[in-house]
Amino acid sequence: xxxxxxxxxxxxxVEPVVAVAEKPKELKxxxxxxxxxxxxxxxxxxxxxxxxxxxxxxxxxEDDIDGCQxxxxxxxxxxxxxxxxxxNVLAVSKIRGNRG
Amino acid sequence: MQAIINGYAKLLYGDKVLTKKxxxxxxxxxxxxxxLPKVLAxxxxxxxxxVLHTDLITxxxxxxxTYEIGHFQIIIDYRxxxxxxxxxxxxxxxxxxxxxxxxxxxxxxxxNGFGIPxxxxxxDLMYEALRSRNFVLAAILCLRFLESYHEGHDAFGYNxxxxxVYRKKE
Numbered sequence: 001x002x003x004x005x006x007x008x009x010x011x012x013x014v015e016p017v018v019a020v021a022e023k024p025k026e027l028k029x030x031x032x033x034x035x036x037x038x039x040x041x042x043x044x045x046x047x048x049x050x051x052x053x054x055x056x057x058x059x060x061x062e063d064d065i066d067g068c069q070x071x072x073x074x075x076x077x078x079x080x081x082x083x084x085x086x087x088n089v090l091a092v093s094k095i096r097g098n099r100g
Numbered sequence: 101m102q103a104i105i106n107g108y109a110k111l112l113y114g115d116k117v118l119t120k121k122x123x124x125x126x127x128x129x130x131x132x133x134x135x136l137p138k139v140l141a142x143x144x145x146x147x148x149x150x151v152l153h154t155d156l157i158t159x160x161x162x163x164x165x166t167y168e169i170g171h172f173q174i175i176i177d178y179r180x181x182x183x184x185x186x187x188x189x190x191x192x193x194x195x196x197x198x199x200x201x202x203x204x205x206x207x208x209x210x211x212n213g214f215g216i217p218x219x220x221x222x223x224d225l226m227y228e229a230l231r232s233r234n235f236v237l238a239a240i241l242c243l244r245f246l247e248s249y250h251e252g253h254d255a256f257g258y259n260x261x262x263x264x265v266y267r268k269k270e
Contacts (some may be wrong), residue, residue, distance in 0.1 A: 094248075
């Protein structure tokens with residue numbers, strides 16, 4: 001039975017795995033915290049912090065993200081979920097296209 | 101896969117010689133993008149644009165009906181920095197509605213089938229994400245945008261109900 005294609009295989013065909021060094025998890029680094037509507041802020045953190053703490057450090061209050069859908073790297077999250085350096089944290093209240 | 105990593109690293113860091121750490125960062129980000137919900141495939145075009153292929157996109161407005169919008173090719177072109185209008189394109193691979201729409205919020209350019217999004221209230225954030233070369237956030241925003249619909253501000257006079265019904269809740 002053929003294996004399920006990896007998402008990154010499809011455009012290039014399946015190739016032998018090429019050695020690219022795995023990036024070691026860094027304890028210290030930036031996360032990107034964004035809110036729609038609102039803006040984005042890069043925040044330097046050490047180790048893991050909660051989503052709520054990430055928003056607070058980016059200048060958003062608990063009220064600002066109340067009722068928003070939260071995501072970490074595109075996956076649903078809670079205010080208590082943990083984030084680590086390199087992560088993208090997003091709060092979306094309502095996307096409204098065709099504003100004009 | 102190596103070609104995609106190299107291409108993506110060039111998007112992130114430009115044409116300079118890349119370090120192992122930069123290549124590892126590029127690989128890590130590509131893996132994050134490839135694992136995003138609805139992403140089926142990713143690639144980097146020779147013209148340095150990031151391409152995502154999505155699974156079926158549906159929209160459920162505040163009603164009991166889910167509408168089928170289509171499978172999309174998303175092109176995130178970093179080179180053009182003037183505005184988000186020219187840096188993000190959506191191609192609906194399944195259908196064009198009323199010869200005009202690739203998505204409720206995307207109008208088709210003449211002849212080429214590319215949907216130009218009206219990004220509405222994510223436009224500034226998208227521009228910030230691209231300016232800082234945060235393609236993970238840009239990809240997340242594109243996917244969220246495709247699954248959104250601005251009720252009461254239907255594109256170009258067409259309502260969501262011109263799209264095929266995917267599912268009805270009883």
